[in-house]
Amino acid sequence: MTRDPAILAVGALDAGGVAGTSGVRGEWAALGIEAPGDARAFRALFRRTDRALRRLDRASRALVVAAEAAGMGALLPRDARDETALVVETARGSLESDLRFARSLAPGPPHGAIFPFTLPSASLGEVAIRHRLRGPAVCLSVDAESAGEALREAARLLEDGDARFAVAGCVEVGEPRVGLPGALRAVVALVAPSRAGLAAVLPWRCGPQAFDELAAFAARGERAGSGAP
């Protein structure tokens, strides 16, 4: 499959910690910070500040931190960001923010700061803002966690020439509900066409458990090497 895209970087976050090919690796318990982290955690992990992080919902924070752990900021050329697509899948959508907003309706005026995060595309926007990604953006609602739809759609965008790079991810955040276990997870992969000639950090994954495999790879703590463009 010579046309398979190349995975250049991976970052992953779960209830235990965060790791990625940027070389970052941390456990929330050791950091003394609740997952998926806050502005203080961001500074501790990445040695820089992101003050806006504190106003985000947990899904957006999870996706932003996973993208940072992948090391996208260092890998993506500045001149490619206008043509970098962003595709994210989620089975739970914005369930946690939906419930928070619904609860805020009962006692009085609804909470305006929560409502934007009841749209799952808000978390994509937060990643796009931080990395100036101006390519096509898609948020996919999927039936099951780790469906891999985002990776497949990213591959289509690359193959069709609609993007030079693609950021494909999944995000699942939510308390337990009927038929849905509790979850906290985000995985982000930076993908490029194989024709770009960039070294992959691992072979192309887009099977039914693709994001599970990417998360496992990130957890092993391997750094991105010569794949950097």
Add this chain to the structure above:
Amino acid sequence: MSLPRRAVFVAGRGAVTTFGAGAGALSDAVWAGRSGVLPRRRTARCAAPTAVAAEVPDACLPSAPESDRPLLLARRAALEALDEAREPDRAAIGLVLASTKADLSGIVGPGQGWGCPARLARRLAGELGLHGVAGVVSTACASGLVALSLAARRIARGEDERLLVVGVDALSEFILAGFGSLHALDPGPCRPFDVARRGISLGEASGALLLTARAGESIGVTLAGHGGANDACSAILPDDGGEGLALAARRALAAAGLAPHEVDVVHAHGTATLANDRSEALGLAALFGGRTPPVFGTKAQTGHTLGAAGVIETVLAIEALRRREAPANAGLDEPGVDARLDLVRERRTLPRARCALKVAGGFGGIQAAVVLAT
């Protein structure tokens, strides 16, 4: 470098809106200048800082629990699109669904809907006897156009022969209060692009478009190009200069092999918020390098129908090509945006009606555009 791709044709259309069931009812009402943004009835008890909304008349839908409303809306529009296409083999058609919140019954009560459109898509595909679900898009108010892009891409690549794209969202207290909490609602009927605009009027609707790779099934319209972009500046507000919108439109036109001067009419997003309309006008003016082609928007008539908007407004963009006429912008008394935007004030004949551009934007900075051609 892009690979050669197949053409994508429109084979069927359907809509359920404040004007009742039928794409024809929608078009006739829009071209007659009627507004379906009316005093709230079904949602009258929902607390929200607006007296109006564009609700689908009860007569359009069978009596059913509130949680089934998105499914019933979607099914009715889908059946109309399939009917116009003379009922092709449904088992060979895939579904692409667009919705912002789908069924919220589990969020606001004891239901099973968790605001995740994938479940609604599975139910709809099952009820219609379709081949399956090819994709479910939840990209805020750009969902409809992004879903059309996703479907067109799959057909063009040869992955699917026919895809039914359905956009749907139903009104609820959650939605009304949500936009109210952002101070984004006009207390009365909205006035897109007007100097006195005060915000959006919400609506509910479903729209359906059957896309096909087979020219013989076409109603004479192709989805000639599509493109997307992200503002990358705010998750809520559009960029000041409309650069993201212009970028998405430029990409859609490039994919269609067309130059901006070849666009004959534009169906705008036109939400009637101060920021959106200003940004959209600047973006379109930049795209066309000056005076734009005739521009019309229809949210003053249909309300902002969120996940359905991109699909029903594409239905109306197609109708403008077929009628060779652009409808007037309802609610527009005195334009309050960049003067280079050629806002249609009275129904206007299109001397050449070969290409329509449809644009939309949504939370998350998402911008999308499609190009329709005859």
